[in-house]
Structures are given as structure tokens and as C-alpha cells.
Amino acid sequence: MAGLASCPYSPESISAVPTEDVVYTLHNLGYTTGINLIELAKTGAWASYVVDQKVGSRSRAGQAILARIKWEELTEVKQMRRDRVVSWAEWVRENKVVTICFAVTAFGGVFYWNFKQVMEHPETINRKLQDRLAVDMIDQALRKMEQEEQERYDRRV
DSSP states (O other), X not given: OTTOOOOTTOTTSOOSOOHHHHHXXXXXXXXXXXXXXXXXXXXXXXXXXXXXXXXXXXXXXXXHHHHHHHHHHHHHHHHHHHHHHHHHHHHHHHTHXXXXXXXXXHHHXXXXXXXXXXXXXXXXXXXXXXXXXXXXXXXXXXHHHHHHHHHHHHHHO
């Protein structure tokens, strides 16, 4: 199962064909095996986990089945989210007054925050200008020192 059997002297080689692949092939050829391929793939993944195999199941059919199961679960989750959005939109349509109150409250909060920022604006600008002026002065002094050093070097050469 899951291609777990291998040669102890050559760990990378696979000496056994994964059962999932054999069952998948038999089912595609029209044979009835009585084996539930989905449960077999899940069991192979579990066995790989228990054995602590780094690569996981070596069965291509098992990996494909597990990927399909994951995709279907993801599709179900997406559908649940879509349903939630639709139900939220219906609630908003039914409760227009409450929605308008929420919107006005949110807009008021944003407006107040922006108003507060504008009222603090001159102080913030002064502080930032002073910081920028200090940085510019330091940069200018460093450039002047570098230029003088370069001139001294050029005179020596």
C-alpha cells in the first residue's frame, strides 16, 4: 500500500507497486475488485504518515484521489462562504435602517479620525520638517566633508 515496500539496501528504489495504482488500473479495465479506492488512498496516506515517509504516498492514483478530495472540500468551503455572503446581502436588504445607521456611524468615525489628524497637522508638519532639516544638514555636511577629502586626495596625486 502507498508504495511503502522498498529495498533496505537501496532506499530510493521502489520494489513494490502501490496497491492503489493496481486497483485503479483494474477498475479502469472494467474489473470489479470490491475495494473502495477512496478509502484505500486515505489508508495509504495514513500509513505513509505513520511510517514517517518524507515523500508521502508513492501511489499516483492515491495522490490524485487525495488531491480531488481536498479540492472538493475546498469547493464546499467556497460554497459555504458564498451562501454566507448571500445571506448577509439579504439581511442588509431586509434591515435597511440598521444598515444605514451602521454606515453613518462608520463614516462618522472615519471623519472624526481624519478631523483629529488635520487638527494635529501643523505640529506634525513642524516636527517632520525639523527632522528632515536635521537630516538634510547632516547629509550636506557629510557631502561637503567627502568633497574636501576628495579635493585633498586629488591635490596629493
